Amino acid sequence: xxxxxxxxxxxxxxxxxxxxxxxxxxxxxxxxxxxxxxxxxxxxxxxxxxxxxxxxxxxxxxxxxxxxxxxxxxxxxxxxxxxxxxxxxxxxxxxxxxxxxxxxxxxxxxxxxxxxxxxxxxxxxxxxxxxxxxxxxxxxxxxxxxxxxxxxxxxxxxxxxxxxxxxxxxxxxxxxxxxxxxxxxxxxxxxxxxxxxxxxxx
Amino acid sequence: xxxxxxxxxxxxxxxxxxxxxxxxxxxxxxxxxxxxxxxxxxxxxxxxxxxxxxxxxxxxxxxxxxxxxxxxxxxxxxxxxxxxxxxxxxxxxxxxxxxxxxxxxxxxxxxxxxxxxxxxxxxxxxxxxxxxxxxxxxxxxxxxxxxxxxxxxxxxxxxxxxxxxxxxxxxxxxxxxxxxxxxxxxxxxxxxxxxxxxxxxx
Numbered sequence: 001x002x003x004x005x006x007x008x009x010x011x012x013x014x015x016x017x018x019x020x021x022x023x024x025x026x027x028x029x030x031x032x033x034x035x036x037x038x039x040x041x042x043x044x045x046x047x048x049x050x051x052x053x054x055x056x057x058x059x060x061x062x063x064x065x066x067x068x069x070x071x072x073x074x075x076x077x078x079x080x081x082x083x084x085x086x087x088x089x090x091x092x093x094x095x096x097x098x099x100x101x102x103x104x105x106x107x108x109x110x111x112x113x114x115x116x117x118x119x120x121x122x123x124x125x126x127x128x129x130x131x132x133x134x135x136x137x138x139x140x141x142x143x144x145x146x147x148x149x150x151x152x153x154x155x156x157x158x159x160x161x162x163x164x165x166x167x168x169x170x171x172x173x174x175x176x177x178x179x180x181x182x183x184x185x186x187x188x189x190x191x192x193x194x195x196x197x198x199x200x201x202x
Numbered sequence: 203x204x205x206x207x208x209x210x211x212x213x214x215x216x217x218x219x220x221x222x223x224x225x226x227x228x229x230x231x232x233x234x235x236x237x238x239x240x241x242x243x244x245x246x247x248x249x250x251x252x253x254x255x256x257x258x259x260x261x262x263x264x265x266x267x268x269x270x271x272x273x274x275x276x277x278x279x280x281x282x283x284x285x286x287x288x289x290x291x292x293x294x295x296x297x298x299x300x301x302x303x304x305x306x307x308x309x310x311x312x313x314x315x316x317x318x319x320x321x322x323x324x325x326x327x328x329x330x331x332x333x334x335x336x337x338x339x340x341x342x343x344x345x346x347x348x349x350x351x352x353x354x355x356x357x358x359x360x361x362x363x364x365x366x367x368x369x370x371x372x373x374x375x376x377x378x379x380x381x382x383x384x385x386x387x388x389x390x391x392x393x394x395x396x397x398x399x400x401x402x403x404x
Contacts (some may be wrong), residue, residue, distance in 0.1 A: 053268050088213055113322070153383065159373055163365050174324060177358060189354065196397075
C-alpha cells in the first residue's frame with residue numbers, strides 16, 4: 001500500500017510543481033510588466049506560493065526574470081504569425097510586423113527594462129531567436145524581390161530590427177519618445193535602413 | 203608632534219588613495235578590455251593593491267566596471283574632438299565621427315560587453331552624454347543645412363547612433379560581423395537613416 005501511495009504521489013507532486021510554476025510566471029509577467037524593480041517576495045505573494053517554493057524553481061531573481069521573459073516571448077509568438085507576411089509587398093509586410101512587434105513589446109516594456117538591468121543584451125536576444133527568424137525570412141524575401149537593399153549583410157539588417165525596436169522601448173520608458181510617434185518613427189527608420197540605395201536605382 | 207604627524211598624514215593618505223585608484227582603473231581598463239569576465243581579484247593583483255583596498259574604493263564588481271567604463275569614455279573623449287566636425291559637409295563629418303567612435307569602441311569592445319552584462323543600457327548611455335552631445339550638434343547642423351532629414355525627432359536620431367554603434371560591437375563580439383565590414387556597414391546604415399527622404403526631394 002505504501003508503495004502504491006508513493007507511486008501516485010510523484011505525478012501529484014509534478015502537477016503541483018507545474019501549477020506553481022505557471023502561477024509564478026503569470027504573476028511575474030503581471031508584476032514585472034508594471035514595475036521592472038518588482039521583488040521576488042512580491043511575485044511569490046501574488047502567485048500564492050512561498051518564497052522557498054519560488055526559489056526551488058527559480059534560484060535567483062535573474063533566473064526568474066529570464067524565465068518570465070522567455071514565457072512572454074513564447075506566449076506572444078502566435079500573435080506575430082500573419083499569412084500576409086509571406087504574400088504582401090515586403091515593405092508593407094515589414095510595416096505590419098513592426099506594428100505587431102511594437103504592440104507586444106510596449107505592453108511588456110517594463111519587463112524588458114527588468115531584463116535589460118540583469119541580463120546581457122546578447123542573452124536577451126537569444127530568447128528572440130524565433131521572432132527574429134520571421135524578420136530574417138521577410139528581409140530575405142524583400143531582397144529577392146528587389147524591394148530591400150542587398151549591399152548590407154542580412155544578419156546586420158536583422159540586428160537593426162531588434163536594436164531599433166528595443167531602443168524605442170528604452171526611449172518610451174525614459175520619456176524621450178512620445179507614444180503616438182513610436183510606430184511612425186520605427187517604420188520610417190527601418191524602411192530607410194532597408195530600402196535606401198534601392199530607391200536610388202529604381 | 204603627534205598632532206603635526208597626523209596633520210601631515212592626511213594628504214599622504216589622500217595621495218596614496220589617488221595612486222591606488224589610478225592603478226585600479228588602469229588595470230581594470232587593460233583586463234576588462236581583453237576579458238569581460240575578468241575578476242576583481244585579478245584586477246586588484248594587476249593593480250598591485252589588495253582586494254580590501256580595491257573594495258574600499260569600489261564596493262562591488264558592478265561599481266568597478268562602471269568606474270572603468272566612465273574612465274575610458276572620459277580618456278577617449280579628446281580623441282573625438284575634431285574641428286572638421288564643425289566645418290566639413292555634415293555627411294562627411296558623420297562618417298568621420300562614426301570611424302573615430304568605432305575605433306575607440308572596438309578597442310574596448312569587451313569592456314562594453316562587461317558593462318552590458320552588469321548595467322542597464324540606459325545607465326551605460328548616461329556615461330556617453332558628452333560624446334552624444336557631439337553627435338547631436340552634428341545632426342542638428344546637418345538638418346539646418348538640408349543634408350539630414352527633419353521628419354524624425356532629433357533625440358531618436360541621436361539614439362540610433364548610440365544603438366547602431368553598440369550593436370556593431372555586439373555583432374563583432376559574437377562573430378556575426380566581419381572586422382573589415384564594420385566601418386562601411388555603420389556609415390552606410392547611419393547615413394541611410396539620416397538622409398533617406400532628403401535625397402528624394404533634392
